[in-house]
Amino acid sequence: MTDSQALAAALGTNPLAAAPAGARTAADVVTPEVVAQLTRDVVGSGRTANHTPLTGEKLADLPESTPEDVATAFDRARAAQPVWAAVPVRRRAAILLRFHDLVLERQAEVLDLIQLETGKARLHAHEEIQAVAIAARHYGRKAASYLKPKRRTGAIPTLTKVTELRQPRGVVGQIAPWNYPFELSIGDALPAFVSGNAVVMKPDTETALTALWARDLLVEAGLPAEVFQVVLGEGPVVGPEIVKHADYVSFTGSTRTGREVAQGAAARLIGVSLELGGKNAMLVLEDADVEKAAAGAVRACFSSAGQLCISIERLYVHASIADDFVARFAARTKAMRLGASLAYGADMGSLAGERQLENVKRHVEEAVAKGATLVAGGVARPDIGPLFFEPTILDGVEAPMAVCTEETFGPVVSLYRFTDEDEVVAQANATPYGLNSSVWTKDAKRGHAVAARLRTGTVNINEGYAPAYGSVQAPMGGMKESGLGRRHGSEGILKYTEAQTVAHQRLIPMAPSFGMDDEKYAAFMSTSLKALKVLRFR
Structure with missing residues (x-):
């Protein structure tokens, strides 16, 4: 008995004892049928495996993706994305709300997978259920408001009609970590999907079954399968390929790797969000x-x-x-x-x-x-x-x-x-x-x-x-x-969009008109700008 165990025993507690054994085993949860169902759409021509830290035993044989497989996944996602983006935002959001209900109804399935793949206690695994459900509910309810066209004051009030639109970036490349395989995979993907993007995700191989279960459930909720592609493989092999093909990159992981992801994104002049150490x-x-x-x-x-x-x-x-x-x-x-x-x-x-x-x-x-x-x-x-x-x-x-x-x-x-x-x-x-x-x-x-x-x-x-x-x-x-960008709230969804300003000029041009020469036009505009300040236009 260690000193800490002895002291805890003296205090009348149960010192670091193993919790009561559950009835299910890895073999009961990760059956060949389950693996076949979850991996059916993974783009991978090789083979790899994952293991449970609880015992060290192998959980499943999985497809492994090559650089060519990653390119294929992006091609599929890119072909499906415009059709998905054309779906009205409220219909996209309804899928998130159905997903919310399915997660809560079938949480026992994914709790087993999270525990088997991460080794964490079940209550800590349930934190992931809570986080995903909250995110699905929030963006299911608020996405339309975040993304709706917004009227802005024009250069010449009433004559310049300005609208700010939010356009999806295209195909988001997501590199998800092993420590929270449900929340930090699907939780980050939900706002990307509801804003009209497709996603190519690389979860950590050791926790891939959890992410794949999430994908399967989201497809069941109504997401088109081609919009959500998954690739698996070693980070140094697959990760750079994600950055190479994506229109935007979402990464959660170490600060060291985050710097590499940022450098790759900067070279291509694409956006990136990073949650790091x-x-x-x-x-x-x-x-x-x-x-x-x-x-x-x-x-x-x-x-x-x-x-x-x-x-x-x-x-x-x-x-x-x-x-x-x-x-x-x-x-x-x-x-x-x-x-x-x-x-x-x-x-x-x-x-x-x-x-x-x-x-x-x-x-x-x-x-x-x-x-x-x-x-x-x-x-x-x-x-x-x-x-x-x-x-x-x-x-x-x-x-x-x-x-x-x-x-x-x-x-x-x-x-x-x-x-x-x-x-x-x-x-x-x-x-x-x-x-x-x-x-x-x-x-x-x-x-x-x-x-x-x-x-x-x-x-x-x-x-x-x-x-x-x-x-x-x-x-x-x-x-x-510790990173760049934010998840959650307006920032967590707007990062997956490009802002587009549409300005409609009416009645008179932004140029000399009604017989004014350049000098008179400049004087007219100067007087107008002073008046707009006095009238407190913003």
């Missing part, structure tokens, strides 16, 4: 509710085993409440149940891959070797599954420990104490990243004031990440090296 901070001010903050920190740090771009990896606690907070947070962390079953009940699941496990081990072991203290966790749990690692709290972390500045992307958080608000805001901002942050205080006004000083795309007050992400009318994305 984060080293997110949570600030617990001296007037915070310590018990609620400790419970919230568990959610903020260890959901999906910390494999979430917006999860918390740096935890700043005011010195006056630090001992109380750490005791409560540590007790809750040590009591977490790890589990590998396809059922609710586990508090945390597995890491998704060997690379993630090795990175987590490296960060923790190096920090401890250089003087950091393990408050909780710190060890792998192969007794539960090959990639399980205990939720871990580190104290006394300092530069140049890698965990201090590098994104861990695992169930590891570093504790820091502070006494000065200005100082802690500066520390929270002292990172090249700027994705998400969290502030805990009983004073709403103070919380909003601190939030406005944090250089992150989203800030949550008295919660870790879910309120900002789930509020889909508001934009979500990163500052600094």
